Amino acid sequence: MKPLSFFLAATAFGGLAAGQAAAQDAASCAALANMSISGGFVASANVVDAVDPLPAYCEVRATALPAISIEVRLPMEGWNGKYYQAGCGGFCGVLGRADAAAGWINAMRPGLERGYATATSDSGHHGLSVVDAAWAYNNPAAERDWGYRSISETHRVAHAMIGAFYGGTSEQAIFQGCSTGGRMAHMAAERFPEMFDGIIAGAPAMDYTGLVATKMAWLMQANTARDGSQILMPGKEALIGEAVMAQCDALDGKDDGLIDDPRQCEADLSALQCVGEEGEDCLTPAELSVIDRWRQGPVNSAGEQLYPGGVPAGSEPFWWLWLTGNGQGGGKLVNAFVTNFGRYMAFDHDPGAGWTAADFDFDVDPGRMGQSSGFYNADNPDISAFREAGGKMIIWHGWADAIVTPYKTVDWYDAAAEAAGGEDALKENVALFMIPGLDHCGILPRADGLAQAGLDPMTPLEAWLNAGVAPTSIMAGQ
Template identity: 25%
Template sequence: MKFVAICAASAALISTSSATAIPNDFKTRCSRLAHDFHPDRNVKVLVSEFWAKGTPFKNPENHPTCNMWNPAKVTVDLCRLRMNVTTSETSSVTVEAFLPADWKERRFLMTGNGGLGGCTAYDQMGFGAAMGFATIGHNNGHLGDTGVPFLNRPEVIKDYVYRALVTATDLGKKATSHFYQTDIKKSYYMGCSTGGRQGLKAAQQFPQKFDGIIVGAPANNFNNLLSNQAHQFKLMGKPGDPTYLNKDQWVAVNKVVLEQCDGLDGVLDGVIEDPMKCIPRPEAALCRPGQTWESHRCLTGAQVGAVRRMYEPFYSSNGTLLYNRLSPGGEIDPIRYGTSGYIFDWVRYAIYSNPAWSPDDFSLATADDVNKADLYGVSTWEDLTKLKAAGTKLLQYHGLMDGGITAENSYRYYEHVSRSMGLPSGDLDPFYRFFPIPGLGHCGSGDGAWYIGNGFSLNTELDASPLQNGGVLMSMVKWVEQGIAPERITGRAVKENGKMMVKDHCKWPSRNVYKGGDPDLKESWGCQ
């Protein structure tokens, strides 16, 4: 559930911003926030300071696990506000606000977290501010991408599951209105991975706090997601075990899967358009007698057997489906995600309160224990009755080459909502739309037209694309503010040869269909 390495939106994104656009009293009002803003006795303002466009970013959290959420620099003139909020006698949340000088549209954006949630998503906050939103982030009630603070501290776990998001949203709105001395026009949420689960928790439990909610690769079905990661860890083994694959070997498996499934959509373009149709045959990588990885870049029978099991669903001891298979095409992600320590931290510190618990002790009984606990409803697997009643819009997306959180879990959740609410897709469309994104990995990066204006950018040439209406954030704005619901989400990528790839991704249950022509052009694709 950890985010891929990213950089914030570049200066190209906000080239229209300049020092002359700063209101005369902006810096003064910003510096006085520490003295003027006192919403209640539980809130302490730690810092209020003006950050000019181009200022190098320095993370005030100073925790090594949080570095991947840092932008390189501030990309617009803004007021930065940092606060601490007491949530109980044993817990508190740090809340940050990036308040841009140019706030003419009066939009509010709440951001999500990643992993075990103890790092403020400064990169996403920078993106939101660059798009003109008053943007809020928080540390989810503890410091660092680790579960150690959960040990014997149930109130900290409660913050992680949902209370920090509620607290930061309410405080962020108060700070925004106080600073600009006007009401917020529309409120939005955007997050991916753990941030996606947080967004679904908001959609399920307190949708009235937002007009539009964007969730990517959501880590809902949380308990079984983590148990599946532990299952995969034991399945593949450790370095030196006969079943273990190193990074180069996973790359080789990925190549085999692409050879088998890339052409299913009618064109060989390096993207598996619909992994649901792909049934990989890892035996194609099997060594013949006398061959080895060193001599022929092939795999042993034990390795092939373990890989095959990665493409099988994970079931409980009584045969109940717990979690879906690894998504074909996402074979590289398990190096970073499938063997992650999140399940071990969650079980050690949150479930058993036993730091000595070992990953080797994981079993189906452990999975049962995690599910039975379902601390504060962290599973996040309810329907959207409250969202529909509130009139809030929900846009969900998931990369189809995501090997950390398989997209099959998002398909499964969509159909769960449809069944539990008794609503076919046409009746869900007014408030809930799901977009599978072929060629997108975990939140960002990938082999296809993966950049969809969600703030996760690896290439500055793409950073201006969210200004167009096809990306997820601005598509949500159009849906909420103009009543124009998204039928497609535009994705972009710059290929190694410098050519721009553009494709429109279809709303489920429609699928991307190749019509012919250059596969890098969106005119060559349609929805069916």
């Protein structure tokens, strides 16, 4: 399998000829700014000097109409003949956000360091932050671009630039993303099965209507009192986490401060209930109820589970960022995501700024997101077209992810194995790595310091694609 041919990309972008010589110098880079493209335009093309470990590259900024902002980075020297595309986190809206930091998640850096031509996009709109969803209000075209079209348009524009700059097409294409970027990775495998030879999907938020609307509304309602106040406040995560670890750490036969599979943990926190005066060293009945509901996950009035599982045991050290806040105005991102998603992105008819998560009806509202589920969701376990094209996919997820449920990823993998005719058949194309104790996308470090910097799915994916060696680990240095 290989990406869209240079001939097709060149035809769409002005009839460039394959095999055309490319002098990879500043003049050749600058010339890309004058390139005429179909369905879009190039805004700028400039050389960025090398800064270790990144090589010098030609930075191209372009727009695919109506509003997908794209950045392409083309190595000035030593291009390896391959292409690497990065996903985008949250509701995105910020071009190249991941590359402004030192991490590799949703960043072009891992590809550029290895000589790949790289690209990313803002997923089709400008946002004030990755939790800003106002751009989607009554705007199905923008929702479509965010959902799936920005993936293929970024690929299309990038390959036109590759053709013009190097005089040929890429011989291999890789996609990498985590969270929403992981959803994009699954979308690429489903909707564009021949576009990428290799895919890395981390903590994939593959079912946005189920996850961000239904599940997150449940989490927020569970922690909201009748007067609108927050029940479980910051400060008791350590108390809860210590009790959970004491009961569940050794279930896997190892006393290592990690819970290998939180599905096996049924910690009883009743001994923590306050007797007499409330304090920081005990839990009120209302706080215990919040935790019980978080562990359960969303159900309707008939008791039917609407989304697999809930907040996993072992994720307590990370609750401040996603669920409770830190008491200083930081964190509690679940609330921001569900509120803005429900107002502007989730429903077939957007309710607007007056909507709150308290308005979510678990009997009715899961059925009112038909259009958005078609745009956003990428949880179809049948990826036979991708597998038949020879694609290889590494999926990884932290077992202590408190925002994107790891249980959904495991359920998807089991269903994909059944659709493929068994796990052995699926393993020919898909490798799953579930990492004990790891936060969402490895953003916050676990107790032993492991975070995203300690992971490297790129090296084993390259070995799988180029040497046929199936991956056995995604830990850096292994």
